[in-house]
Amino acid sequence: MAAIDCGTNSIRLLVADLPDPSAGPTAPLVDVCRRMEIVRLGQGVDRTGQLAPEAIERTRVALAEYAAEIEKLGVERVRMCATSASRDARNAADFRTMVEQTLGVAPEVVSGDEEARLSFTGAVRGLPADARPPYLVMDIGGGSTEFVVGDRDTGVRAAVSMDIGCVRMTERHLHGDPPGLDEIAAARADIAVAVDRALEVVPGREAATLVGLAGSVTTVVAIAEGITEYDPSRIHHARVSYERVAEVTAELLAMSREQRLAIPVMHPGRADVIGAGALVLQVAMERSGADSVVASEHDILDGIAWSIGSTE
Known part of the structure; x- marks a missing residue:
């Protein structure tokens, strides 16, 4: 499975397998790969209330690389969560369209409460x-x-x-x-x-x-x-x-x-x-x-x- 976290500053990918059930309740995930790119999606959002086009493009480039990695590794399930910047932006629909076209799945713009619980x-x-x-x-x-x-x-x-x-x-x-x-x-x-x-x-x-x-x-x-x-x-x-x-x-x-x-x-x-x-x-x-x-x-x-x- 692949998890993607797209925040205000970085976008990160984790591809992992679940641990064997016999490993016990505190066993960690079995990492296949972890990647991180600084894309600054939230550039200027606090001031303008919008995602900058160049920030969306930087995110698209990184996400395209992640999509290729996901396909190469034969991932079965993908979940992408987008957090603070895309919650605040008036043009969040532009970001969503880009993600669907690049990754093939829709981003989930999670609430602050859900973000906290996942963390x-x-x-x-x-x-x-x-x-x-x-x-x-x-x-x-x-x-x-x-x-x-x-x-x-x-x-x-x-x-x-x-x-x-x-x-x-x-x-x-x-x-x-x-x-x-x-x-x-x-x-x-x-x-x-x-x-x-x-x-x-x-x-x-x-x-x-x-x-x-x-x-x-x-x-x-x-x-x-x-x-x-x-x-x-x-x-x-x-x-x-x-x-x-x-x-x-x-x-x-x-x-x-x-x-x-x-x-x-x-x-x-x-x-x-x-x-x-x-x-x-x-x-x-x-x-x-x-x-x-x-x-x-x-x-x-x-x-x-x-x-x-x-x-x-």
């Missing part, structure tokens, strides 16, 4: 024993950030999506290179208001473990851990303290884009928005009282794949 499903399966429930799972995307509280046994207790993604916050506030202190303060205040609202909906302050998802988190964790070449196996389930997250965030916000590009683990398409993503993580840790974050390389993409398998 939770993908993240909590296989968490290590020292990651105690209940979990606050936070998925920092390009246009939005999802907050979900629950545990493995009873599932999701509450979920909410807030419009504080790394692309949206960068476009709204962080214009300097590097951003000025006043810009950072404005972004921090905006993020804090949204996080506090989220924590009124989900009981995140009661969670025993914060689990962080997506590229902003995994990049911050890779930098914090001193990893010089991006290695998912070293990042997956690594635990980083609040103090170290704050240090890395301050360093990233003080750098120019050129300096961030020189960081060995930095994806070129993330260099201009990583400061905002790191700030979302730091502020959320402050407001929720989390003293550390556990990174997960498994997220909404895995949740989409599990949702395909659960309907077989």
Whole structure:
């Protein structure tokens, strides 16, 4: 089966098999391939309310490559979920038509609540024993950030999506290179208001473990851990303290884009928005009282794949 997650900043593909039933309830998916391209579908959406034609075209090019891979691997079932940018855009029909023509299936523009639940499903399966429930799972995307509280046994207790993604916050506030202190303060205040609202909906302050998802988190964790070449196996389930997250965030916000590009683990398409993503993580840790974050390389993409398998 193939799962595609098309967000505000990136489009990702997972082709996987379900684990053998004898492997037990916490067994992971059997990966065949994982791919990611930065396409910035949400370019300018916060300002214009529309998907830019060049952003749709970048997404089409990446999706055509994924479609070819899916056909080559003999995939039986495909589910594509589109998230924040395509929820917000007035011309979402143009995007939908492109996807149907390129992939042969319609994209599902999932709600923020469904996005949060898929992220939770993908993240909590296989968490290590020292990651105690209940979990606050936070998925920092390009246009939005999802907050979900629950545990493995009873599932999701509450979920909410807030419009504080790394692309949206960068476009709204962080214009300097590097951003000025006043810009950072404005972004921090905006993020804090949204996080506090989220924590009124989900009981995140009661969670025993914060689990962080997506590229902003995994990049911050890779930098914090001193990893010089991006290695998912070293990042997956690594635990980083609040103090170290704050240090890395301050360093990233003080750098120019050129300096961030020189960081060995930095994806070129993330260099201009990583400061905002790191700030979302730091502020959320402050407001929720989390003293550390556990990174997960498994997220909404895995949740989409599990949702395909659960309907077989």
